[in-house]
Amino acid sequence: MSARPSTHGRPGASTTEHTIRLPRPVPAGLAAELARRIFFVSESIASFRLLRGTDDAVYAVALRTGAAEPTAELARKLRHMVGADVLGQLTRPPKVIWRSARTADTWPGVFEALADRGAAFEAGEGQVAVGEPILTIMDRFDGMLREIAVAELGATEFRYPTLVPTGALQRSGYFSAFPQHVMLATRLRGDLDVYRKFTERDEGDGDVGEAMLAHCRNADYCLPPTMCYHTFHQYAGKRLPSPSTVVTARGKSFRYEGRYHASLERLWDFTIREIVFMGERDRVLDGRQRFLRRAVELVERFGLSGRCEVATDPFFCAADGAERVSAQRLLELKYELRLDIAPDATVAVGSFNFHEQHFGTAFDITGGDRGPIWTGCVGFGLERLAYAFVCQHGLDESGWPEEFLGGERGRPRDRGVDR
DSSP states (O other): EEEEEEEEETOOOEEEEEEEEEEEEEEGGHHHHHTTTTTGGGGGGGEEEEETTTOOEEEEEEEESSSSSOHHHHEEEEEEEIIIIIIIIOOOOOOOEOOOOOOOOOOOTTTHHHTTSSSSEEEEEEEEEEEHHHHHHHHHHOOOHIOOOOOEEEEEEEEOEEEEHHHHHHHHHHHOOOOGOOEEEOOSSOOOHHHHHHHHHHHHHOOOHHHHHHBBOOOEEEOOOHHHHHHHTTTTTTTSSSSEEEEEEEEEEEOOOGGGGGGTTTSEEEEEEEEEEEEEEEHHHHHHHHHHHHHHHHHHHHHHHHEEEEEOOOOOOTTTHHHHHHHHHHHOOEEEEEEEEETTEEEEEEEEEEEEEEHHHHHTTTTTTSBEEEEEEEEEEHHHHHHHHHHOOOSSSSOHHHHHHHTTSSSSSSSOOOO
């Protein structure tokens, strides 16, 4: 391994490049699994390149860092992640269970066009404010998904508070599976002297973050990574009255994505429509399958191209992370609906998950036989859905499917993205 000074990124910004050889080559089929974890190894990593051999396996990683982190420390962390989270996984291409009959053309520069017209504003890292037409597209898709959940599957709808108790995430096992995504909500300790010192510090140098964290003692709540944790917390310790319970909710979800955040594809702060299935095993699996089938019908109806495939979660630092990923693939516990956003790129707009009895056991939710229930969930990222829609159909409503518009063409149509 080696390190050498270089300049990369912003003009004048000093960076260091570290070339770290891996103890064992990562097979080509696991390169994507490696790539989606590297930025979480250290916040000092500004960019990376996978260095491949003639067999396309990854033999080394070139890291650029903006901070003076020793190469030996980076190598230790990177090699640990590779050994614990990647190399133990099965190497097989994702099983595709549906693929669109056609491949749609995609419009270039959609996010830039949204920003130029003031319909998208990057409010911070991984945070994007959106206006029209994204809001309308999000709401229309959400209305259709909610209708399927409530009218066809008998879901009860809830509107949950934003914050979820830290204890609920701990009980679920989220912290040990996905620590890289956790976002805590905290506050100043309730004490007059603390408030006074904080106020004086704020007026003195304006470093609010450092001043606040120095006086925070409360971490009882988190920003929810997805909506289903609210549902499991709601039903904790209860016995379900029927063989099947379906709950749906729309709300804000939060996952720290580090430097992986990009346009509307991957946000730290995003909106989810989620449907949770609880009860007997066969009913949960049937609910998941029925919703998957209806989602594919929607996609096909509106002329969207993509595929649905077996997928995995990004377990990180878990002792059995690689084994859990392999189990997800073998047992087909997770499917992802991916839509085209560029000739060589897709985005996951929906996931269809089967948790077995994990959450029933963790939250002591029982069924008719008084044993732990089975659970599953379906979730759709509404910003991603809207983004994929405009990437394929453009920003000008005149190019949208008539059925999606419902016959309403009320907004201006003269500022679409040029092909």
